[in-house]
Amino acid sequence: MVYNISNLDSKPSSNESHFEVGSGIEITDNEPADIENYNLITKDFDDLSVGDLVLIGNQYKFTRDITDELVGMMDYKSDKYSISDSSIIMKEDVAIALNDLLNHFYEKTGNSTINVTSGYRSYDLQKTLYENELLETDSEEAVHWVAKPGYSEHHSGYAVDINVIDGYNGVTLEYTGDGEFKKLNDSAPDYGFVVRYQESKKDITGIYYEPWHFRYVGIPHSKIMQEMNFCFEEYIDFLKNYPIDGKHLKYTFKNKTYEIYYCKGYNVYVPKSGEYQVSGNNVDGFIVTITK
16 A cells, blocks of 8 residues: 555654754665555554653643553662652653663662652642642742643653762752762663753753753663753654654664654554554654664
């Protein structure tokens, strides 16, 4: 079957000229992809909020109930770090990757003071946190520190907050990502995480610097974001330069090569064979990541 791709409206982003492709990133050198080599699957509105690359922020609401998709972090953690509450829950992929990341940090530094303080948050809990922030600041300032209920990454199960426990007296300290902890920030993308709210990107994200807030986006996306110094909003926009019917993005990491492309709307074209993942972007389309 030959599909009509004119209705995809998959045009390159107007931001294409602002980006230079990083040294470890390649663009497919083949001609624009032939739709006949793919299978068509049809998604719907609810599917836009499913996947590792769901964008959530002050402008992007997340309303899907994911409570039956969550696991307890206590069931996955090692003894190389702490967890502030045994009831902390998150996506299983996140729990596994977080445990691997924090074990790696301990192996490199011998530092076991990291304390996981937050994973999934319900709408009601986020509402309480936001209202408490309003009591201390005005409404315009509050949204830069605490997301409005419905607009928090913690609703998705992909976000994690950490702090530090002082090993001498047990006092809880704010995680800054400085000093020895910079090794944790630098290695986080190797495990699928990014520091979501960077100081240099606050005008884009609308959130002030939060070095303690990590977002799981999965590999290779975390590595590409690190290499190109993208915040999540920039990355989602950048991927629109690589539509299904154009050249695709490629990235190689740990002996695996990934091919990435974007499908606007609800018509998603996937490989006829092989390993791939589809994620909604929670905005206007879907991102397909093929593992080769």
